[in-house]
Amino acid sequence: MKFFVDTADVAAIAELNDLGMVDGVTTNPSLILKSGRDILEVTKEICSIVSGPVSAEVVALTADEMIAEGRKLAEIAENITVKVPLTWDGLKTCKVLSAEGRMVNVTLCFSANQALLAAKAGATFISPFIGRLDDINLDGMDLIADIRQIYDNYGFDTQILAASVRTANHVTQCALVGADVMTAPPSVIKSLATHVLTDKGLDQFMKDWAKTGQKIL
Numbered sequence: 001m002k003f004f005v006d007t008a009d010v011a012a013i014a015e016l017n018d019l020g021m022v023d024g025v026t027t028n029p030s031l032i033l034k035s036g037r038d039i040l041e042v043t044k045e046i047c048s049i050v051s052g053p054v055s056a057e058v059v060a061l062t063a064d065e066m067i068a069e070g071r072k073l074a075e076i077a078e079n080i081t082v083k084v085p086l087t088w089d090g091l092k093t094c095k096v097l098s099a100e101g102r103m104v105n106v107t108l109c110f111s112a113n114q115a116l117l118a119a120k121a122g123a124t125f126i127s128p129f130i131g132r133l134d135d136i137n138l139d140g141m142d143l144i145a146d147i148r149q150i151y152d153n154y155g156f157d158t159q160i161l162a163a164s165v166r167t168a169n170h171v172t173q174c175a176l177v178g179a180d181v182m183t184a185p186p187s188v189i190k191s192l193a194t195h196v197l198t199d200k201g202l203d204q205f206m207k208d209w210a211k212t213g214q215k216i217l
Contacts (some may be wrong), residue, residue, distance in 0.1 A: 001175045004053075004161065004183035008035035010045050012186040016018035016150070017049055024052035026105070026127075026183040028083070029059055040076060044210070047077035051216050053124075055105045057083035058093070066093040081124060086114045091121045098122030105161065112146040119156040125181065131176070139154045141173045148178040168192050 002023035005016055008031040016022045025046050030041050043056045056076065069091060074144035081103040084090040094104045098121065105125040106118040110133060118126045128147060130140030140162075147160050157178035165171060165183075168191050174182045186208040 001179060002052075002181040003189060004055075004181055005161070005180045005189060006031070006165075006183040006185050007040050008032050008037070008046065009186070010042065010049065013046060014049050015188060016189060017118050021189060022050055022052070024054060024081075024181070024183075026055040026083070026161075028055075028057050028107070029186045033106065037123075039155075041078070043073070049077055050079070052079060053081040053103055053105075054079055055083040055107075055125075057107070061087075063089040063096075064091040066090065067096050070097050070102065070104075071100075083107050083127075086110075086118060091117055094118065094123050095122040099126070107163065110143070112150055115143075115147040115160075116150055119151060119158040123206050125159050125161040127161045127163040127183075129164035130162055130170055131166040133164075134166075137144060140170075141177055144179050145177045152217065 003021055004024040004026050004170055005013055005022050006026045008027045013022060013025060035042050047054050054056040056073040058066045059070050060066045066084055066089060072081055074080050076177045083099055083105040084093045086106050086109050090106060097104050103124040105127055106123040107127040109115050109126050109128040128143050131141060144160060144162055151158060160180040160181040162184060163183050165182050165188060171182055171192060185198040
């Protein structure tokens with residue numbers, strides 16, 4: 001499973017990228033706001049750090065405007081993925097931009113039928129939002145599993161990009177159910193290395209080592 005990092009914080013992206021933990025980046029208007037930077041400027045910097053897909057989201061609501069914004073964003077770098085909402089206008093935009101050879105990430109997916117439409121429109125990625133489904137007492141993993149089965153049944157090339165990933169358990173479950181990609185904040189990716197038994201074992205090793213009175217350097 002590929003790891004995308006969901007942030008516009010270039011320092012956090014660079015740190016994870018240096019460790020080989022970043023296969024791509026996703027951004028959205030909320031993350032751009034949090035960065036406090038110009039969308040074109042920060043997105044260009046992110047693209048210079050990461051070789052994989054970098055999602056940059058349109059903010060228009062009509063197809064013609066989305067297409068124009070998507071083309072503008074795609075000019076930033078070759079690895080830009082234009083991010084569009086899963087609306088009818090978003091699907092029209094996806095069809096046009098995909099036909100032009102551009103990568104498209106269709107976001108805010110909450111049903112298998114929506115995912116089916118996105119695949120037929122030529123989406124490179126479909127982004128089902130796991131955490132937000134959990135918020136309304138629906139199992140986001142059931143949606144991932146349904147999309148996986150539908151895509152496999154008909155040979156769709158669209159990659160399942162699990163979004164709104166909030167916990168380490170979400171990551172494990174996404175991998176088990178067959179998501180192609182998951183995107184999560186840097187804090188969630190870093191939390192994957194943490195386990196109480198690892199901490200306990202390391203503490204015991206350090207105590208025993210101190211008793212030996214030895215040094216390696």
